[in-house]
Amino acid sequence: MPTWVRAMLKIEKLNFAYGDLKVLWDVDLEVHEGEIVTVVGANGAGKSTTLKNISRLVTPTSGSITFQGRDLGKMQPHHVVEAGLVQVPEGRRIFPEMTVMENLRMGSYVKATRPDRQKNIDWVFELFPRLREREKQLGGTMSGGEQQMLAIARGLMANPKVLLLDEPSLGLSPLLVKNIFDIITGINKQGVTILLVEQNVYQSLRIAHRAYVMETGRVVLTGTGEELLNNDHIKKAFLGM
Known part of the structure; x- marks a missing residue:
């Protein structure tokens, strides 16, 4: 089986800096066809910057981003959209x-x-x-x-082949937040692969097939949504448990 079938979107050793300020440190991330993959973490953890690198809104310092076997490194943002990676911005x-x-x-x-x-x-x-x-x-x-x-x-x-969602629950009431996450699940069930960046750790892990936890620009934990919901560090740091 070709590698891209297993990983539609693959990020390897991604580094990024705004001038002298380094924001991402050796980020590795994969999205497989049919998944909801969630990236969670506090504000400033590097989640949205990761999406901007995927969409080519900014240029990585180093590392690689491939989509269905194609290197995104030299693509313009509109070519990324044409390839099937579509971002819904924060x-x-x-x-x-x-x-x-x-x-x-x-x-x-x-x-x-x-x-x-x-x-x-x-x-x-x-x-x-x-x-x-x-x-x-x-x-x-x-x-x-x-x-x-x-x-x-x-x-x-x-x-979109992969829909990139950047903080879709930001600023919404609790009832609307649940509604948005139910909608995201429904879109996924209709065949759209989703990469979701969120500060709402509980709701986003609840619907995720797999998830990554970012802290200060680094991936510090990965696992299924259920595994991370039951992780002691997640409970203490993000869920107040």
Whole structure:
């Protein structure tokens, strides 16, 4: 079996610095087809920076990132999206002056996804009935939870092979947080592989097949979601137990 079948996305010895400030130290990470892989840790642990390196929004100092056997090292960000790695950024970053429908259409700007545009619109409206009700509403006038739904739906419009989610529960009420994680699980069950970065350790480990714990730019623990939920260090450091 080819290596990439076992690991769709593979990060090896990834190092990154903002100028003189080193942020990532020899990060190793794998995502296999069909998984939800979660990266958890405190604010400033390097989680979001890892995603930015994958998406080529920043350039690693050293190390390698491969996706389905392809080296991402020389790719531009739009080529990464075309390859099937689609990031939903922290803070949602929808287009506030555009309607819900216009935001969704922007999600399928990659030429290869345009033939699937209507099919994908129908799909995300099934996932998020609230968006169908508000398809003519300006994104900036929606609630935080609705904007997060729109951000995820816009990402799905690009036909992702791996959906990269950066802090999707940030700033949401507890009830909406549970709803977002249920939605993520549902998307995964429909065949989308997910790499999830989260500060909400309990909820994200609860849905994860495998997970990585980052502290000060390093991976310090890895295992199944269940294993890490039962880990004494995780309980003490993140769950207050």
